Amino acid sequence: MARHFGVGSRLARGDGHGGSAIAQTLRFASVALYAWSFLRFAAGAAVIAALLLIATRVSAAEPKAGGTVTAIIQPEPVVLTSALNSAAPTGTVSGNIFDGLVDYDFDLKPRPALATSWETSADGKAITFHLRPGVTWHDGTPFTSADVKWTLENVWKKIHPRNQLTFAKVTEVETPDDLTVVLKLSQPSVAILSSVNSNGAQVLPKHLYEGTDVLNNPYNNKPVGTGPFVFKEWKKGEYIALERNPNYWDKPKPYLDRLIFRVIPDAAARAAAFEKGEVQYGVLSPVPLKDAKRLAELPTLKVETKGYEWLSPFLFIDLNVDNPQLKDVRVRRAIAHAIDKAALARIVWFGFGEPASSPVPSTLKAFHDPAAPAYAFDTKQAEALLDEAGFPRGAGGVRFTLNHDYIPYGDDYKRSAEFIKQALKRVGVEVNVRTQDVPTYTKRVYGDRDSDVALTWFAAFSDPQVGVTRVYNSASIGKNIPWTNGSGYRNPEVDALISSVQGEADPEKRVADFRKLQQIVLTDLPTIPLVELKFFTVHAAGLKDAVTTGDQVYGSLKNAWFETAPAQN
């Protein structure tokens, strides 16, 4: 379910599927815009650069209050409440209006937010959150444990796609007083503490939601939170305006007066807007990858890959284990040997990624197993394995043909598919790349199981139980549940490990289980991890402390402040 993240933003960056084809024709016009904006930019660039040079010399350590940040939101969200919709743009806006019980630092350790402290009972069957006193909702009503209890029981357990599983073991929520919440669990649920930020478990104001039709509550689109910014206005198709919350509990934050999220559908126009200084902040790779390098070299802008640690996104291929050739593990290993992951990361992803060795990304340091079986780029080894498996090169040097479906989220994924096609061709495996829209893709891979090699990306999240186990869990095979087990891999031992980590309290035991899981799935190789993706944030160089948490992509700009006011605003 976590797959919803990033959907829109990839779409907007120039994908090739029919659904948004008309919107893409607009891109023709953007070429003219390019030229125009460049001229304008060139004229002012020298002056701005000179000013900034002076400004950076006298860097002030103390945050300064004031200023308006204009940010990119892409695509326009459908709703502004993350508790109901896990889509990326919703999370980016919503994280500024709501606080989480915690947020996560770059090492994914929870830091106090609405909860000042928390503890898990010795048997792991109770988690207690102590809430921050004196916090009020934007309408002045005090924030209490009743809000948490109500949201957990009525929203997280009933509506939120991932939380239905994460909080599944919660049997009862006790609120001994206004500032204490105790979750009673049927089994230990360690993963809960990895997903209680404003995106993973957003608390809604009970007094505005109780007794209403939650999904159609008008406050979903004019949210009332406790966060650093107050919702002001949403002009559809243009912008979402937030204003500073003067009563915010974490004084003197926030420093910014206003936060405007602008909707700019064209990727090239977004790059131009950054260059002109019209926007100062954008998450989830808001400009074309190649442009990022160019923008990073400008003194006015910074390109930052931190702030996505909580996501830990990774690119991989599912190999259909029911395919007559792919059912042989030697063929699957040959394919792994045939793909130069380092080149894929460097060439296709322009360095915005690292070669991946395991489905548990190395960013999850505790769980990642660096000793799991690895498959070095070695075409000779690949050919030897294919020969050994009984698929010699036939006419035209072709051993056999596979259909390859790639996730239609943008040109980066299409180029990845073309890269894989060429890589496999070198070892005699012909690849037929197929283009389709998202529903056709998910039905083909997760429903009809009619794909041989399927390329996609998942977010692993900070606990692999949330994002990784779904790749190998056999319960979801062929049921058309998108973003689950696409390879058709069934291994009772793996299924047992997956259910074991869900109810295991001992962190060391869980790590051991996850390492064992990695050993098995990297030996059997139903999926080949390819690249640990690095999304990036673009922000103005004068905007300081814009990226301060490991979940910044869906967090708030409460720490951000302007050292130098934006050149144009």
Next chain:
Amino acid sequence: MALLDFGAAVARRRPRAAADGLLVRLLARPSAVVGLALLAIVLVAAAGADRFFPEDPLAMVALPLLPPGEDPAFPLGTDMLGRDIAAGVFHGARVSLLIGVVATLVSLVIGVGIGALAGYYRGALDRALMRVTELFQTIPPFLFALAIVAVLQPSIPTIVGAIGVTSWPSLARLVRAEVLKLRTSEMVEASIALGAGDARIILRHILPNAAGPILVSASILVATAILTESSLAFLGLGDPNVVSWGGMVGAGREVLRTDWYVATLPGVAIVIAVLALNLLGDGLNDALDPRSGRR
């Protein structure tokens, strides 16, 4: 002038003689000569693609984003994946011409068929066929083709089919008008008097005499089909397993600011091919129109 009129009159009865005269008249027009010359370049590129670039044009052969002229082995540079742009342009000529010609043939079969039947039989059949034609005409052909390809998923046959199926209505109307005109001509009446069947009359007498306008239309249709395929590929609805000009432009769009040549060079190829066919079409139109000589 009288001679030309005479020639046109002869052309009606003697298609072969007309063809000789046509070429002569075509070569007398500068635009047609330029069109033919450009088309020849495209044809040579398509025919010689395998000879000049025997490697797979989709193979990653060099450093990515090598500018033109940097490495003599890759005179037009390389794209984001390190594929040879020159190889792509040459092999792309094949795909573009193949799609252009085959889609036009599909369009010709449908358009000429419907136009001839409607014009020859008139009456209820004419009305029915023309309503169908109008139905197709109300849908913008590019969006229609886009929808078909999106539903059927992009591959060379679906792209060819989609372009063919959406581009015939204007041809059908043109053929119908020509057939209506010729239907009442003396030679057709003479054929009927001699007892010739409908099929024979349509195929042997009417259509050869309507060949001129159809030929002009067809040359423009080929150009349009190439453009449509390029646009589809630009929008990501090209066949990802073959190299095509539109696909190259679409892929290069992302790096337009930093590496202009990736999108521009295949774009120039599209311009050349489409310009060639349009100039040729204009030239044919002039050459086939007996009155144009007086201008």
